Amino acid sequence: MTIRLFTTVAAAAMVLSFAAAAEDKVVNVYNWSDYIDEEILTEFTAETGIKIVYDVFDSNEILETKLLAGGTGYDVVVPSGEFLARQISAGVFQKLDKNRLPNLGNAWREIQERVARYDPGNEYSINYMWGTTGIGYNVGKVKEILGEDAPVDSWALVFDPENAKKLSACGIYALDAPVETLRAALNYLGINPDSQEPADLEKAGELWMSIRPYVQKFHSSEYINALANGDICIAVGWSGDVLQARDRAAEAENGVEVNYSIPKEGAQMWFDQMAIPADAKNIEAAHVFINYMLKPEVAAKASNYVYYANGNKASQAFLNEDVIGDPAIYPPEEVVQKLYTTTPFPPNVQRVVTRIWTKVKSGQ
């Protein structure tokens, strides 16, 4: 209690002292939709006196197109790993000034090492959240259709046409994100998920084509509600989104039980990274914002709200038990070993990937 009182008083004092000096300070943040506890934003302004303009997007493609066109006016943006890598080589970002990020010591080394694949030396970005791309399923209905021994721990649940056919009656959704869906198929086929060979990717496309008649929709966000309402049985989706569906169903007490599975064959591990565009105007404020997000309590607050793991080791002491203790969010070491990361496709392969995916989606 005394501690809380102290922090409140301290925060109030800081607001007073900063308010005058930092009247015009502002930071423009562009992050994914539904991806932060909004209290963090008001607390940030209260503590630092920097006004925050918070804007959201719902696909990496939209963000990238804006960044490549230049002059976005954003000071902090949050692209995912592969997109980040391409954007770095296109010269979109500026290097972080690590002297202005004293809280960087809280970062999780292991995550930093994995991210180095996209951002060598972690020079341009700091991890915000990370997660996996796996399978969300309706526990009751899947058991009802496939029996007690339904392969919920395997990609065969979706990629085996027999299973997909049976489950299609109650509905299958999949992400509309070719980079991830085709890699999951490669991994299931026993091909290196990081393959850049058009022939391999064609095989992944064929696998999707074989289950295409049983997929009701390819969409990257509608599955949250569809799973929670019990409209569908299966969604190939992102970990935190499925867990949000699980919680919404539990809150609604509608008898729907949603679960998330990282299949035993392995799954993609992805990273959403905070970075500062080269043409950002409020560089100082951007660093203050990133440094604030690196505080253990703040990172924990964000994770407790969005159900994604963060790249902040020190925050783990502040995480709720249903976050840190959930193997779907913080998988145990032996599962982490099976998670794969991938490198971006070169432009000519990217073109093939989009073509294959268009074919899959249109079914022709």
Next chain:
Amino acid sequence: MSDISESAGHKANPLRWLVVAIPYLWLLVFFLAPFFIVFKISLSQVAIAMPPYVPAFDLAAGISRFFADLKELTFSNYLWLTEDALYWKSYLSSVGIALVSTLILLAIGFPVAYGMARSPKAWRPTLLMLVILPFWTSFLIRVYAWIGILKKEGLLNQFLLWVGAINEPLTIINTNTAVYIGIVYSYLPFMILPLYASLEKLDETLLEAASDLGCPPTKAFWLITFPLALPGVIAGSFLCFIPIVGEFVIPDLLGGSETMMIGKTLWSEFFNNRDWPVSSAVAVLLLLILVVPIVVFQNSQMKAMEAGK
């Protein structure tokens, strides 16, 4: 006498020039200049850079350099469009969807406009108002509203289930049917208004004369009403057909993955592939395809104006 009129003409000249110049300036600034930029990008090559392409030529780099670049220009992006069936398939499917929608619009719009034109004079402003009323709400919101109506647990299915017309909810959203419903709904005023304008001008004494001379009403309709309404039919059809071909919002929100329209293809080329050159080539071709109906439309307008004199 002649002197006076000449000097008056001289004085009017600068103003007259201005009047003529404004539309041309408009065309230059809002059509030709952007078209040239898009055309230039369509000749360039994709790259990992900001912006994501290597310019085909640069006017600022000097004349000699410009001519050197000019020799190396390739139309490879256009060739790519011919090599992949996806593009001509989506062009064809867009034109097909636009054609069918225009016919449906005509079939619905004509009776509505006819009824409005034949209604008592005092009602007409109110009826006209009702046609224009939907424009008071944003187009995007109206299309979103259709999602709520057409989805599986939406209003339409609930109503049909309640009435007992169906036992299982229909899957309408995310299909081509939903796209047609959305397009016909959104473009109906653009069909009704020109039809109404030409039908209202129609001289009713002509129909009276026809009936006096023993012509049955259906025959009179095809011999008199329809030919006289033809300018309205043409104007309404082109006003709908041309924008529908390039429609993006409606197929994106209401259509499913099997809906192929060039607007969507262009979007995925631009956003998913980050391929500005190819998407620019798609846009240039789309424009060329649309130029044909636009020219036909212009011609018919000119003829109508001449006939009106």
